[in-house]
Amino acid sequence: MIYLLRELFVTAIRLAAACAVVGAAQAAENWTQFQYDSRHSGNVPQRAVATPLRLVAALPTTDAIFTAPVVADGRVFVVDGSGVAFCWDAQSLRPVWKFATRGGKANCNNASSPLVAGQYLHFGTMAGSYYVLDAATGRVLREIRCGEPIFSTPVATDDRVYFATLGSRVYALQVDGTPVWTWDFVREVLKFDGDRYSGQAWCKHKNGRTTWRDQFCCSRDIAVYGNMLAVPAGGELLFLEDTGSRAELRGLGTVPRYAGSESPATFGISIDESGAVYRQWHRRDNTGRVEILRLRDGKLSTDYVRGTVVGASLPGLLGVCSVSLRGQDVYRCRPEADFAFCRHRPGQDQPESLGGYPSICPPVLLRDQGAVSYTH
8 A cells, every 4th residue: 555645755844853654746846766866865955845744545556565656757656565566647646557577476575666767667576577667558668587586776877777686786777678788796706606596506616614705695775876886785885887888896895894894784875976875784783883985096985974883782773774965964764762863964973863753764855854754
């Protein structure tokens, strides 16, 4: 079931506050990808909403929804947990089309949010297919059988769409779905060309046991800045450049030693206007923080956002989503009562609480409002 409100999310107070759900926008206000742009900045200063919000409709789907809807050309698109894509008219709220992807029982808990690029709707499924549909009719224009689940949400630039599989194969497509190149982290970095999902094959390759250094899964969203992709693969953050006809690895963003030295897990990444990548990570007993990684002239530098450090012996709960960025300010959500939505500013050791309810979703920054989706 998707609940539609007349406006896009919210509650206001000078980029403070928070409230619920997702919704339909006016026809002219397209929202074509997750967190608004390819950087997943969540920063949309040209938009605002009027509050209080009111429920307009509740539209049935075939399963729970774990993805974010998109809005384009007066239509709302969503993909539910069973891989069924829906399109509704944003004004009349009448269904336009519905398409059920293949996959059977493997097609469950789909987490790859849809994306609109031009006249095309893109999304991946847990059953291992990547679809490109005609956004107007729902007709399948291309299906790429990847052979493994797709957790990551696709991202789009002016003339490219990118997505990554769970096994960290990265694909670049033209907006109509025509493949341009693929790049494989397991083959290129881990130097393994066998069955990546076979423990026996890995043991043979390693001549012994595997370790945390052999992590390879990409279960979180990628982001793009210009022609540079940021890809959370295994415990690394890849800086992958699209050179046109192929991809070139430009750097591996490794989190410095803190509460251990093993590669941490990534909960989300966002990129600011300068190309710096903000990575929410964790290792060992929920120890984590938001790391800042910059790649300049082939050299990697790291820093972290003050006030984001958490651990078993420290106060505060770990954030489990990407942050949103406006200028040098960092906004994020945590699953913590009375301190869910907060702002981190340069020169301040502790964040400013903006209220709201516990949340596991990244906020959206409107003109003078903050928007947060939460379960309450």
